[in-house]
Amino acid sequence: MDVRAQIVMVFNLDKCIGCHTCSISCKNIWTDRKGAEYAWWNNVETKPGIGFPKQWEDQGKYKGGFAVKNGELKLKLGGKFATLLSMFYQPNMPKLEDYYEPFDFDYSNLYNAAESDDQPVADAISQITGKRMDTISGGPNWDDDLSGSPVYAAEDLNLEDRKIIEEYGKIFMLYLPRICNHCLHAACMASCPSKAIYKRGEDGIVLIDQNVCKGWRFCTSACPYKKVYFNWHTGKSEKCIFCYPRVETGQCNACVQSCVGKIRYVGVLLYDASQVGNALIKPDADLVQAQRALILDPKDRAVQEGARANGVSDAWLKAAISSPVYTLVKEYGLALPLHPEFRTMPMTYYIPPLSPVLASKTGAYELAEHGHGTIPPIETLRVPIGYLSSLFSAGNQEIVSDVLKKLIALRQYMRQQNLGESPDEKVLRDVSLDPEAAARLHRLFAIGGFNERNVIPPQQREEHEPAGRKGGRGFGILVKPKGGI
Ligand code: SF4
Numbered sequence: 001m002d003v004r005a006q007i008v009m010v011f012n013l014d015k016c017i018g019c020h021t022c023s024i025s026c027k028n029i030w031t032d033r034k035g036a037e038y039a040w041w042n043n044v045e046t047k048p049g050i051g052f053p054k055q056w057e058d059q060g061k062y063k064g065g066f067a068v069k070n071g072e073l074k075l076k077l078g079g080k081f082a083t084l085l086s087m088f089y090q091p092n093m094p095k096l097e098d099y100y101e102p103f104d105f106d107y108s109n110l111y112n113a114a115e116s117d118d119q120p121v122a123d124a125i126s127q128i129t130g131k132r133m134d135t136i137s138g139g140p141n142w143d144d145d146l147s148g149s150p151v152y153a154a155e156d157l158n159l160e161d162r163k164i165i166e167e168y169g170k171i172f173m174l175y176l177p178r179i180c181n182h183c184l185h186a187a188c189m190a191s192c193p194s195k196a197i198y199k200r201g202e203d204g205i206v207l208i209d210q211n212v213c214k215g216w217r218f219c220t221s222a223c224p225y226k227k228v229y230f231n232w233h234t235g236k237s238e239k240c241i242f243c244y245p246r247v248e249t250g251q252c253n254a255c256v257q258s259c260v261g262k263i264r265y266v267g268v269l270l271y272d273a274s275q276v277g278n279a280l281i282k283p284d285a286d287l288v289q290a291q292r293a294l295i296l297d298p299k300d301r302a303v304q305e306g307a308r309a310n311g312v313s314d315a316w317l318k319a320a321i322s323s324p325v326y327t328l329v330k331e332y333g334l335a336l337p338l339h340p341e342f343r344t345m346p347m348t349y350y351i352p353p354l355s356p357v358l359a360s361k362t363g364a365y366e367l368a369e370h371g372h373g374t375i376p377p378i379e380t381l382r383v384p385i386g387y388l389s390s391l392f393s394a395g396n397q398e399i400v401s402d403v404l405k406k407l408i409a410l411r412q413y414m415r416q417q418n419l420g421e422s423p424d425e426k427v428l429r430d431v432s433l434d435p436e437a438a439a440r441l442h443r444l445f446a447i448g449g450f451n452e453r454n455v456i457p458p459q460q461r462e463e464h465e466p467a468g469r470k471g472g473r474g475f476g477i478l479v480k481p482k483g484g485i
């Protein structure tokens, strides 16, 4: 057992209201500068939709992430030979039109325009050329709230039944906030020929050393989540840094701090690094379970000893024990990785949404059939299980169904309690929960304070190895699986 610590974020999608406050707070702090105008380290996508950059989930087009070949994990982009061949031209990289031409508005014209019969307007000015733009054809949230649109929603690869868009009243919508996942098996890191990308030993945050980066941009192509952005001004690649200057002092990330819906949770997970390679070569349907199995119980003495032997401090062990992330990801198995089939082992997790669970005004929803007349069976939920399992469990519908059943049971039980009815514990037991679990989860989802949702231990960087670097192999494979499937 090789026990490591990772700082992790969980998103509760039932609570995201798509306000984009997270994206703006991130941009104001980190990417409000020349060359990074188009870079949104945090963005929020409307699903079904094509996302940002356009169609980022399409690995047939972008060749991001890893594939299993002869029992080994290989970058879809290719190994050393392919890297050398495509040093100066990479056909798989997103282009400017896949993002958008960044622009600002000429607000001064509103004040300084010459007198005229027409209202003055603030023209769009390209932040790359500085010239006036006649048309704007893209933006960071170009398909925001357009899930009924055949132009965007129909192009979502997760949508099996595209007819749903044409059937009035059937389409659904959810928001998907995204940051870099600070993956355990980061494709960006594996692909960098300059070895500029590294995973910090002390907290697992993946960073790009700006002094080493040569701007080859293999990381941009290799990251299946398209979360590495090339800064055209500095000529270096950049990405989300998990707000490490804040995290190091025990504060949470800017996106978390500003989140209006309080949908985000931050905490520590301990995991067994020696099993990462084995877990990643499992068949698609088993990837979520394999990823869960790596996560270790922080209360286990042997795990604690293993962690201490690897330099994990007591403050981090304490934080791991009270980690809301451990509760959500491992203890109750409610939070799932985004596209585990990309095989980078992402370290952000998502609680899939139930919504809407309440009756429509007309009462036409088949609510009366079910239990207490308010919460429908999961098969009748508006967001299809197949769609959610394409996003969060590599197509394994059983895993998503289990999560939804637990969430439904939790709502049902807490509703009975809050209405002064005698709560039915069987509802919980049927989904392997109990009243204690319900109380803990209710606090995390509904009434818990900031410090319950975010448990971040401060760090003393002087305790760590110089630069705290780990990984950064370049040219291909990061970990080798031990044994077979
Ligand atoms: S999501 Fe994973 S592969 Fe992509 S930049 Fe982040 S760590 Fe690298």
Ligand code: SF4
Pocket: 015, 016, 017, 018, 019, 020, 021, 022, 023, 044, 175, 177, 258, 259, 260, 261, 262, 263
């Ligand atoms: S601030 Fe929170 S609620 Fe608003 S879009 Fe971002 S994640 Fe969603």
